[in-house]
Amino acid sequence: MSNIKTVSTEPFEGQKPGTSGLRKRVKVFQQNHYTENFIQAMLEAIPEADGGAKNATLVVGGDGRYYSDQVLQVIVKCSLGQGVSKLIVGRNGIVSTPAASNIIRKRKATGGILLTASHNPGGPDNDFGIKYNCSNGGPAPESVTNKIYEISKNIKELKLGDAPKVDFSKLGTQQVGNLTIEIIDGVDDYVELMKEIFDFDAIKSFFANNKDFKMLFDGMNGVTGPYGHRLFVEEFGLPESSVMRCVPKPDFGGAHPDPNLTYAHDLVEAVEKQGFDFGAASDGDGDRNMIIGKKAFVTPSDSVAIIAHYAKEAIPYFMKHGVNGLARSMPTSQAIDLVAKKMGVENFEVPTGWKFFGNLMDAGRCSICGEESFGTGSDHIREKDGLWAVLAWLSIIAYVNKDKKAGVQDILQAHYKLYGRNFFSRYDYEEVDGQRAEDMVNRLRDQISKKELENKTVGGFTIAKADDFEYLDPIDGSVSKNQGIRIIFKDGSRIIIRLSGTGSQGATVRLYVEKYSSNAAEYADDAQVGLKPLIDVALELSQLEKYTGRKEPTVIT
Structure with missing residues (x-):
């Protein structure tokens, strides 16, 4: 039995987990006892229904970013x-x-402890993160994260085992005092699960019968590199040239591991110049995805709608279990709503944060869901899943190509012809002054409370409704307020403005614009061109430049 020593400590300000845990700069976590305080608070906050930390079994993993080895x-x-x-x-x-x-x-x-700051950059001068997942496999709900925070504010002593340094490179089981540590291959179980969901033989046959069809997967130096290599090279037999940046690196190779057109530009360039038919990327911790094709970018909003449309035809898991409901985060375009209506299934609009989908899934009311921030998933687990989305797209391509030759752009256009097109874009203004960003949002909230925006016409768009999105969870009855400013126009167009909690410092302002079109002549248009009048209205209404000082966004998706 190892010795347990009690060590005096003092609380640190701001150890409040967000929707995806606690994210700070590495140097913050490196402060004496900072990490110990938070992990102990997390363990003490394990819900009583799960028996608490005593005798618990916890899964531990992460994206391998800088400082992970010490935190283990x-x-x-x-x-x-x-x-x-x-x-x-x-x-x-x-x-x-x-x-x-x-x-x-x-x-x-x-439950599980995940060491990740998701899509945020890594390295000694960048970000680290720790989050707790509950027994359903999903992110901790607010009841748990609030409890962690309350404990962290009053912590006075640490209970630490006197343990030798554990070698986490060796597979197998070892004993440290009363603690059993089982070290596993993190890829095996996942690949096994994917084989239960998708028809690997159909995907392999497609590649075998279409030798000229080339794909490229970008692991972005993150955690999904080994997963992607196992799937695409070892399972499907594709050449090594089908994958890139598939070795996880503590600093993600100095790159920003966020799969979008800005940060995955190496993939975008390779697909364009080398004539790949299908390109895909995942982020630092593997829960996000981007899908592109020849001269085609699939917005995450369109992606989840297309996956839902083909689910029961192209994916064995849904052929067997059916589709019990669809859901999207509030800022995500309404494309999936149209699919739900056609399928005759429930459709939900939830706040940003995967835990809201988890509640619906646990109740059997949601099968497929997504958010515009490049997260797509289903009820096979309780997190968004980047490689699941890539395999879903390969399944759809294999299915569609049984009857005719069709690439990503063809699949997009066929979807628009059936449902119309929800033009959609997001502007991110990263690391702006937090107080100024709050002031900007509070001004809009004040206008909403005074009903100053309703029926107002700006740039030819007349406002039908303006609110600060509030969600009543139909499963647990909880209410989530102040989830984002919504300005909805009489033609169905929408502007959403919200502050993101995924950064480690400053504030990120996210501005979303959406416009629906049923005019087939517009379906192939560039989204930024079609949305420009609405973007101008959004900037005027929000006075974003005045409050943030930014003339241009950091990222456009």
Whole structure:
């Protein structure tokens, strides 16, 4: 039995987890006892229904970003101190977020600790993150994150096990005092799950029968590199040239591991110049995705709608289980709403944050869901899943090509002809002054409360409704307020403005614009051209430049 020592400590300000855990600069986590405080608070906050930390089994993994190796050792010491029974850890601490969700569910674990800041840059001067996932495999709800925060504000002592340094590179089981540590290959269980969901033989046959069809997957130096290599090269037999940047790096190779047109420009350029038919990328921790084709970018909003449309025809999992409902985050375009209506299934609009989808899935009311921030998923786990979305698209391509030759652009245009097109774009203004951003949003809230915006016409668009989105969870009855400013126009167009909690410092202002068209002559138009009048209205109404000082967004998607 290892010795447990009690160490005095003091609370740190601001250890409040957001929708995806606690994210700060590495140097913040490196402060003496900062990480220990937070992990102990997290362990103490494990819901009583799960029995708390004592005798718990926890899955531990992450994206391998800088500082992960040291935090793994801290988790061992804190787990000993709190009486945790077992840790199931990915080799070298590497497990993608969706794979961790699957392992928690498959092994019936108490929960999981994920070391990731998702799509944020890594390295000694960049970001680190820690989040807790519950026994359903999904992110901790506010009841748990609030409890973590309350404990963190009053923590006075740490209970730490006196443990030798654990070698996380060796597969197998080892004992440290009363704590069992099982080190697993983080890829195996995930690939096994994907084989249960998709028809791997159909995808392999498609590639075998269409030798001229080339794909390129970009792991962005993140966690999905080994997963992508296993799937595309080893399982489907594609050449090594079908994958790029597939070795996880602590600093993501100095790149920004966010799969969008700006940060995945290496992939975009390669697809364009080398004539790839299909391109895909995933982010640092593997829960996001981007899909592109020849002269075609699939917005995440369109992607989830197209996956939902073909689900029961192209994906065995949905052929077997059916589609019980569809859902999207509030800022995501309404394209999936149209699919839900045609399918005759329930459709939900939820706040940003995957935990809201998880509630619906646990109740059997949502099968496929997505958010415009490049997250797509289904009820196979309780996290968004980047590689699942890529495999879904390959399944659709294989299915459609049984009857005719069709690429990504053809699939997009066929979808628009059936449903119309929801032109959609998001403007991100990163690391702006937090107080100024709050002032901008509060001004809009004040106008909404005074009903100053309704029936107002700006740039030819007349406002039908303006509110600050509020969500009543139909499963647990909880209410989430102040989830984003919505300005809805009489023609159905929308402007959404919200502050994101995924950055580690400053504020990120996200501006979303959406315009529906049923005019087939417009379906092939560039979204930025078609949306420009609405973007101008959004900038005028928000006075964004005045408040943030920014004339241009950091990223446009």
